[in-house]
Amino acid sequence: MSISSQVENCLTEQGIEFKVISSETVVPLHQLRSASEISASSIVTMVILEDCIGKIQLLMAANTFLDLTRICEALGRNFQGLTEEASSKLAEKHGTERIPAIPLLNDIPTVVDSSLLACTQLYLEVGDSESYLELSQQQFLKLVESAESGNYCVPAVALDIEDSSVSQINQAVEQFTTLRIQQRLEQTLEMPPLPETAERIIQLRINPEAGVGELAEVVEKDPSLAAQVVSWASSPYYAAPGTIKSVHDAVVRVLGFDLVINLALGLSLGKTVEIPTDGPHGITPYWHQAVCSAAMMEGLVKAMSPSKRPSMGLAYLSGLLHNYGYLVLAHIFPPYFSLINRYIEANPHICHIYIEHHLLGVTRDQIGSALMECWNMPEEVVYALRCQHSPEYNGENKVYSQLLYVGTQAMINHGLAQGPKKPIDEELLAELTLEPEDINAIVQRIIDGKDDLMSMARCLEK
Template identity: 45%
Template sequence: MPVPSSVQSLLSKQNVHYQISEVPLDENERALWHDQHLRTMSAAKSVILQDTKGRVQVIYAADRLLDLKAVNRHLGRELHAAKPEDVHKFCLSHNLQSIPALPKLAGLLTLIDRSLVERNELLADSGDEKQLLRFSREEFQQIMDDATICDIAVPLEPLEVDDTSSSDADQILGAVRNFTQLRIKQRLEETLELPPLSDTAQRIIKLRVNPNADISDLAQIVETDPSLAAQVVSWAASPYYSAPGKIKSIHDAIVRVLGFDMVLNLALGLSLGKAMTIPKEGPHGALPYWQQAVYMAATIEGLVTAIPRDHRPSFGMAYLCGLLHNFGYLILAEVFPPYFHNYCELADANPHVDHQVIERHLLGITREQLGASLMSLWSMPEEVVVGLRYQTNPHYQGEYATYAKLIFVAQRLLQQHSIGRGPKVAIPPQVFEDLHLDPEKAYTTVANIIESSDDLKHIANELAPHH
């Protein structure tokens, strides 16, 4: 299969020789995910940045993080990542699947990270997900003619290490200390200056641990919070659950449609989320946050159903983990506003990396550490604390590891369908084994969720704070 014609003509115009390197298949005869293959091969990738003066192309290795500040310092500009829809349009018009790592594409000013120039041989994104271009050093230098070489990217590997040598609390305090340069207060919750838990959330947490709690206790709490009540009813009435007849009351929603456990966890997840403010607009705003939460909760619900009964974790806990999995993100927005803005810009410019890498680069800690620490302070169940803390570590084997692995699998399955942020990469077979989950059933589960996506989006719209 030849490389895209626009790439061929660019290379032949410059009279550059190249080889084609096919993307290998994995053990299930599926082609490796493009993001994953680029990363493994340390191949060159390309990103388009823009500001009011126009567009710039940047080429760097897929195992590095693009440092937007360094690019802007170098050019004296205020560039940020081009909008995904503009990139999509660009790719369509040139018949490409991704942006090829070739300088002067469409005549753009091009910066190349210095680490690429020193290699004897270079693999590069060809714009086609099934193959990479292979250049010798001389061949690549020939194409680099008019490009600017500079130091604009940092290695990912050191940023991917989850430091467990010191406690999360110490790391968070360290990050807050660097952030505020103020005297560190004695306790984490004071240091983070987080809003107190709402009355509703406190009552639900008490209800959780009360063995005699029943449906009327729960209905009573939900009914005293009008916005929560409206959300639970709209959730139960959504086409996703296709309940027969009208939902007449909270009691009705619990008994006929959602069940005690589900409403308890749903109400808890929603009332915790309301404690934080998050920008309403944009790809990093409240609506994408709640959409991701709803998709994750629904996907995890499906995955738990696909696990054989003897190995199944608690439905309610797994669901709550899905709803709250990204809670640390709300803390980032609430506690570190200037960093949050930088985070959003860097995340847009580095869609090929996981968020933890960018958070460690900026702050030295991750949202998972923040989320888990806060859940612990708020006396949330240990299953949720562990699930949130270790969700990005598929090798974690402690008690309640199942909840962390469920979040890990659900998140990767959704990313493979372009839902949520982050690269598309394979799920290690071992994680499916640890969960006693048949991979094919997992893929079917997520396909069903995608089919219900309009119903789930409707639910998320109800949850996101309105103006």
């Protein structure tokens, strides 16, 4: 194990005593899905904030997130998180993958969250995924002796993913009295009705006698949707021979009935809500992310053992709609949508669901899945969306949410999506009959076909 020479030299010059330890020793202590709090030993991460006055660096426990409003009010500033590009440049300057939690490296005022000061042993992130610095409380206090401290962070407690009923969503919405909303979910959220085409496709899905002709007829009644399906099947990503001229061709020659019926359903739903223009710095455009996620799900299902494979079409649809709650969030909570995005920017180390639950009392996954339930979408898709950040979920349709979790995390780890990077549990992969090599190969195919996938996404944005 080794650490950046800059990090090592900086600590040595200041007389800080430390030990370099493997991340395998530390990571289990702060797996948020398994515990609401960790032991007295803490993992320390650092975020850098800026405003028109300048920058500050904040040291905080990795199982907490920064309450941006609280620190802005306390310090009389108007902070926001660094852009992804600026963070990468700073990490590169230190010879690390991410910004190390070593305040001495940067000539920036330091603030320490007070929750760290009572910890007897601390583990500081050094900017890579392999090592941590172990410091005693005495050495940590020496490291931050010139820093200010304050209570600025909130514990990221485990969420009850089962508690995602319509009544809970309504309760969360009704807390925001400025929205003056008091009715049932569909009315409360003022969501547009399920498109007529989507209703027809749902009816077709439950008809065991339905065939290619019926599907083509339904899709072709919506010229825009038909053009998108044909364009999708014509993409070089699928390398279909000849020219795809119709929905019938797309089904028979390229994509298959199961994939097309779910693709058409996903594309139809995508038209119900306007894509928000605001978002965290560097966020992947909605349809770009949806297309890549769908391709990832397709690859994962194909890589699984045949006896374990779920429905390709439902897996594909889950990928296509996995972030639908993001659109609904922007639609329901416009006054708070920008605030949520600013919090996400300021907390790159933690999953967005904890921030959303803190600010709204509900997450995008819960909202998206509740709406799918209202629209009588397949239960597999409902639970895939609801539990996609909870790989420990053990319900009947867990394979869809597990695949979505694996696919999303793999894309994050390879820079294809935004979020905290972390290893994918090998036991989970084994349960899905997948190998790490399978994941890497699927991601590489997406990287190699990214131009084609982006071209498909641009068709959906029109």
